[in-house]
Amino acid sequence: MSGLDRLIHEPARLTIVALLSGVKEADFVYLMRESGLTNGNLSSHLAKLEEAAYVDIEKTFRGKIPLTVVRLTSKGKAAFQAYRKAMNGLLR
Amino acid sequence: MQPVHLDEIAQRPVRYWNRDGLTELMLGLLMMVSGGVFLVAHALPKGSSFSQVWAFAAPVLWGGSALALKRGMFKLKEQLTFPRGGYVALPEPSTAYWVSALAAVVLVGGGYALIGRGELERWAWLAGPGIAMVFAVALLIGGLQYKLPHLLWLAAFSLLLGAWIWRLRAGFDGGLWVMVWLGGAFVLSGALHLRSFLNANPRARP
Numbered sequence: 171m172s173g174l175d176r177l178i179h180e181p182a183r184l185t186i187v188a189l190l191s192g193v194k195e196a197d198f199v200y201l202m203r204e205s206g207l208t209n210g211n212l213s214s215h216l217a218k219l220e221e222a223a224y225v226d227i228e229k230t231f232r233g234k235i236p237l238t239v240v241r242l243t244s245k246g247k248a249a250f251q252a253y254r255k256a257m258n259g260l261l262r
Numbered sequence: 263m264q265p266v267h268l269d270e271i272a273q274r275p276v277r278y279w280n281r282d283g284l285t286e287l288m289l290g291l292l293m294m295v296s297g298g299v300f301l302v303a304h305a306l307p308k309g310s311s312f313s314q315v316w317a318f319a320a321p322v323l324w325g326g327s328a329l330a331l332k333r334g335m336f337k338l339k340e341q342l343t344f345p346r347g348g349y350v351a352l353p354e355p356s357t358a359y360w361v362s363a364l365a366a367v368v369l370v371g372g373g374y375a376l377i378g379r380g381e382l383e384r385w386a387w388l389a390g391p392g393i394a395m396v397f398a399v400a401l402l403i404g405g406l407q408y409k410l411p412h413l414l415w416l417a418a419f420s421l422l423l424g425a426w427i428w429r430l431r432a433g434f435d436g437g438l439w440v441m442v443w444l445g446g447a448f449v450l451s452g453a454l455h456l457r458s459f460l461n462a463n464p465r466a467r468p
Binding site for chain 1 (some may be wrong): 268275278349
């Protein structure tokens with residue numbers, strides 16, 4: 171288990187990263203609905219992923235409504251691929 | 263702790279994208295326009311001035327409809343879907359996707375052109391069942407891959423439609439009627455999905 175990326179291994183963050191792996195970008199509302207996390211929980215997990223440069227967060231407005239768009243960075247994609255590879259190796 | 267199923271989670275955005283029925287609605291309309299445009303072309307007397315005008319108008323009408331429907335779908339998603347379930351942008355299709363799509367268009371279009379010119383007249387009865395079979399296989403694969411059961415119903419409908427057209431021996435027009443009828447089924451299915459999506463996801467108050 172020592173080869174696993176501990177940051178991604180946490181189930182909530184793994185769900186967020188897996189969701190982002192299937193999209194070009196997604197907003198906060200979508201991630202909250204699909205992951206089942208609360209507003210505060212999602213914010214804190216996203217902050218950790220952003221700190222590790224795994225995600226890129228852009229805060230804009232759609233009309234007068236604030237819009238937070240999240241994307242997986244190339245570092246995040248590579249980390250997710252490596253995590254999946256490591257997990258497959260463990261399960262084999 | 264619940265186990266995390268990565269493949270299932272990674273497929274959720276595609277399922278979400280299709281949940282509102284807008285893709286089906288627009289695809290269905292495009293299929294109806296495509297079939298309709300060529301049915302009109304085939305119905306016009308050969309060599310008439312109408313036929314010559316239509317030969318120029320039809321591709322413009324078809325291309326314009328395709329662009330308008332794609333744009334319309336994104337506008338409707340912005341207005342109806344994203345304020346309710348959140349915003350998602352799917353990745354751009356891969357080069358392999360575009361190459362296979364182009365190959366399919368060239369194959370089907372080339373086949374139709376040859377049948378239309380009478381060079382493959384004796385195989386014209388295959389047009390309807392053939393197109394229906396191609397759609398059925400594509401819908402079956404999509405339905406199973408992304409766990410969208412209504413696509414399996416549409417695949418079954420496409421097969422039935424193919425069998426019906428085959429019985430009629432409808433010739434070249436058979437394939438076009440498959441497009442029109444299957445397009446209608448897509449529109450109906452899309453409209454039902456849109457209605458249930460809007461009912462299940464009321465717009466959040468700002």
